[in-house]
Amino acid sequence: MEAVCCNLEVDVNGEEIFIVDKKIIASYSGRLSKLFGKSNATTRNLKVIFHDFPGGAECFELMSRFCYNDGRTQINPSNISLLHCAAQFMEMNNSVSVTNNLLEQTEKSLEEINYWTWPELLAALKKCQDLLPVEKSSGVLQKCLDSLARRLALATEASPCPSNSPESSGFRFSCDSKSTESLKSSLSRATWWFEDLLILSPILVEKAVKSMVSQKLDHVIISRFLLYYQKSRFYTARPDEKRKVIETVIDTLYTLNGSSVSGKTLFGILRVSMTLNINKSSRKKLESMIGSQLDQATLDNLLFPSPYGINYLYDVNLVLRFLKAFMHGGISKVFGVRLGKVSQLMDLYIAEVAPDPCLKPSKFLALAMALPDSARNFHDELYRAVDMYLEVHAGLLEEEKLKICCALNYEKLSAEACVHLSHNKKFPSRSAVQALISQQYKLKSLLHGTNNSRSLTDSPSTSSEVRSKGKKDEASKQVVLYAGKLDISSESEKLRAHLQGMQWRVIELEKVCRKMQTQMAKILKSRVSSHGHTRSLPKLCS
Known part of the structure; x- marks a missing residue:
């Protein structure tokens, strides 16, 4: 047996120094073989320093044992990664025989991983x-x-x-104990x-x-x-x-x-992450996930305190980013019930942040107009939030107030809200006039429907009469509401006179309808008593 000559000093990552036989190690390592070349010199005091040997001293020792044991070693799950990395680093794939090739041996052992x-x-x-x-x-x-x-x-x-x-x-879990145990087991x-x-x-x-x-x-x-x-x-x-x-x-x-984790859980993660200063990329991903499920959120979920250095009471910019993420998929994907839920949630949120004296008009307006007009069927809640904001921010210029009022769709305000707005000194006079004009169009539409009800039909219908009467009553109520209660400025006197004229017109139409209905009832009664059966009569008023 050839004597072992310890003529190579190997420094492994500064952890440990090994004294080995250069010839033995180089015979298995292509890396060392190329380093020493074909020289057979027996120069002593050779030294190799590795700064990035994978696995450090432990890995080098395993590799050395393989070389000193004639290319044989026990490969198991706990050392296979060490040996494989060492074989790659030391280029131990130059052996003709697979038996003595450490890289081939480790890869062959990996084929048994399923066992x-x-x-x-x-x-x-x-x-x-x-x-x-x-x-x-x-x-x-x-x-x-x-x-x-x-x-x-x-x-x-x-x-x-x-x-x-x-x-x-x-x-x-079900109340049934067997079912409960089964689910717990699953x-x-x-x-x-x-x-x-x-x-x-x-x-x-x-x-x-x-x-x-x-x-x-x-x-x-x-x-x-x-x-x-x-x-x-x-x-x-x-x-x-x-x-x-x-x-x-x-x-x-x-x-x-997206459905694999609930919105409530995501909000919990967000609150934790805010104390850890996570990177911008992860923060953006989390906000995007929350925004896509914004219709599951509650008002409490959205009330995050404003970041340090910003005077707002709540983090309005965060909610705006949620809304942007929610709308990112396009209106066609969020239209319907989901969009309605988010609009209701935003009305609550806007009302919550409106009293904040530090909230700038631009931020308030951004919140109010973040959703499309189709998201809200009525603007009464939004009107109340605007009213609250204008009350707290009484020092706003007229121009700033008008910009904020642009968020309101006056045609979607109820009659009561319009009356309140017309008396509301916090709102610009132009807004009050716009609200009245929009209601005027509504009244014209109702009265137009009343006039159409005078057309003759072949078969009277009690339900249609009731509907028509309901329309007339509504029209009459709204005319009275506007003509009797509104304190309209001098520039709108013509509008007031027109509303009063519409009121009297509705009253006269009601009188005519009641008179014609009485006559029809008498005719119907006489026909039944004389012929024993009824005949279709023209519908004079419905």
């Missing part, structure tokens, strides 16, 4: 994590993650969890791996989730794992670690289906 036990797979992942970022390029990490995701997907299919139901935001089977993956770093969690998504694991289960991970890691983490964890959770949730 590893769950603890062995976790041990391999933990070791890969310790080797980051070098491990990224080795391929061992990705194979471990893919194997993990496949196992979780198979386990979920075998034991489906009720988490993907419409009420997945919280498990609602929940346990679907989430048994949560605790095991707490050993993973945020970087590895993000990679693991990508593999889970590729294996079509239920997004609701994934989102619950991420929330569990965040909560568990926060107990012992430092502020900078917490920031990294929550950024990872946000960035990963953003890649999942």
Whole structure:
């Protein structure tokens, strides 16, 4: 047997110095072989310094043992990533024989990954994590993650969890004890791996989730794992670690289906993230997710205090960004019930922030006009908010007041609101006139309908008579309301006279209708008594 000559000194990352046989190590390492060339000189005191050897001293020792043991070593899940990285770094693929080729041996062992036990797979992942970022390029990490995701997907299919139901935001157990136990068991089977993956770093969690998504694991289960991970890691983490964890959770949730996490949960994450100064990209993603579910929010959810350095009581800019994200999908996607809910929510929010004396007119107007006009059927609530804002900000110029009033659609104000506005000294006189004009058009429309009711039809209908009478009563009430109660300025006297004339016209029409209805009743009664049956009569008033 050839004597071992320790003629090479190797400094591994400054951790430890190894004295080895240059010839033995170089015979397996292409990197050292090229470094020393074909020289057979027995020069002593050769020294090699590695600053970035993967896995450090532990990894170099494993690699050396392989070389000293004639290219044989025991490869297992706990050391396969170390050996694979060392083989790549030292270029240990130059051996003709696969038996003596460390890179080939590790890759062959990886083919058996599906037969590893769950603890062995976790041990391999933990070791890969310790080797980051070098491990990224080795391929061992990705194979471990893919194997993990496949196992979780198979386990979920075998034991489906009720988490993907419409009420997945919280498990609602049945009162029946058997049903309750069954659901608890299903929940346990679907989430048994949560605790095991707490050993993973945020970087590895993000990679693991990508593999889970590729294996079509239920997004609701994934989102619950991420929330569990965040909560568990926060107990012992430092502020900078917490920031990294929550950024990872946000960035990963953003890649999942929007319905996999509730709006309430997202608002909770936002409140936590505000104390950690997370990066702008993650903050934008979180706000986008919240905005897409804004119709699920409540007023309390939106009342975030203003950031440091801004005088506003509440963070109005944040809510404006929520609204922008909500409308980002286009009006066709949010039209209907969802848009109606958001408009009601915004009316409440605007009324809440209106008394803030520091809120600038431009910000108030931006809130009031953030949604399209079609979002609101009525503008009474918005009018009250504007009224409140003008009361608190009494020093505004007339021009500024007019700009704020542009947010109101006077045609969507009720008669009562218009009357209130006409008496409201806080509003510009031009706004009062616009409100009256819009109501005038409404009255004309109602009266036009009354005139049309005088047309003759072949078959009288009691229900149509009632509807017509309701229209006339409404028209009469509104005319009286405006003509009798409004204190209109001198520039609008003509409008007042016109409204009074409309009132008398409605009264005269009602008298004519009542008289004609009485005559019709008499004729109908006489026809029934003489012929025993009725005949269709012309409908004179309906």
